[in-house]
Amino acid sequence: MDNRWSDLVSPGPTPVHPLFEDVTEETVTVLRGASGPQRGVTGLSEDEGRLGRFLTDAHDVFWLGVHGGAGESVLAELLGGTACHHRWPARLDEEIQHAPAPVFLVARQNKRGLDAARLAARDWAAGAHPDVDLQGLVLVADAPGRTPKSLVAATRVISGGVPSTWVVPWIEELRLTGTVDWESMAREPRKVLTALGEAADEALSERTPQ
Structure with missing residues (x-):
């Protein structure tokens, strides 16, 4: 099996978010x-x-x-x-046998955030956290506009080492007010957050006793 970490290996619940019918099929x-x-x-x-x-x-x-200011509290x-x-x-x-905890890593999509995400993902990949069922990585844009090529x-390199990676586009109102209004949120971040919320709900429902 190919090792997706070849570039990263060191040497040697009830949902509380609204779902938008106009975006769920996109x-x-x-x-x-x-x-x-x-x-x-x-x-x-x-x-x-x-x-x-x-x-x-x-x-x-x-x-x-995985670093200060990543955005996990907002999510x-x-x-x-x-x-x-x-x-x-x-x-x-x-x-006592417990179901592993479903975890999403969260980082800003900048150099510092990606470096921190790479280290956290490598720590998980090494088997250091048997109590964790890693769902993936959420990268939150830290600036408006096109993401630099570097x-x-x-992002693509790091995404190979975790199960799934979502990129949340820039949310201007979060920068200005510190809060987010679902109704007024721009379409692109709303789409991603809706899909991410569904993934979180699914991860939790799989561990809910029937």
Whole structure:
């Protein structure tokens, strides 16, 4: 099996978001990558900025910001779930079998954010977080307009190492007011957030006892 991490390996719930009928059938680009941890991926050392952990038995979706200002709190507010900021969720009692926690990594689509996302994704790929069922990576645009080619290229490389990658376009009102109104939101970010919310709902429903 091809190792999608060849460029990254170190040497040696009830939904709270509205769904928009006018956008749910439109295509949203989702980049697909590795579905699980892979052999040969080297984990992170302490000096590489490895993220911490927190204990929880919550039956929820978790949004994990891989750096400050990533946007995980906004996603949790809009789509439901828990913003766990810069820590991986871990289960309380290792002797009790728990379903892995569904986690979405969140980062800004800039150099700093992509570097942080690469490290967090590599940490997961090395098998360091058995309590986590990584759903993918959410990249939030940090500026209006066309994304620079270098960032697009880096996005594609990193997306190969996580199950799915969504890119949320620039939301001007979030910059100006700190909040988002679903009704007035521009069509493109609304499409992506609707699809992302559906993915979060599906991830949680798969773990809901029948």
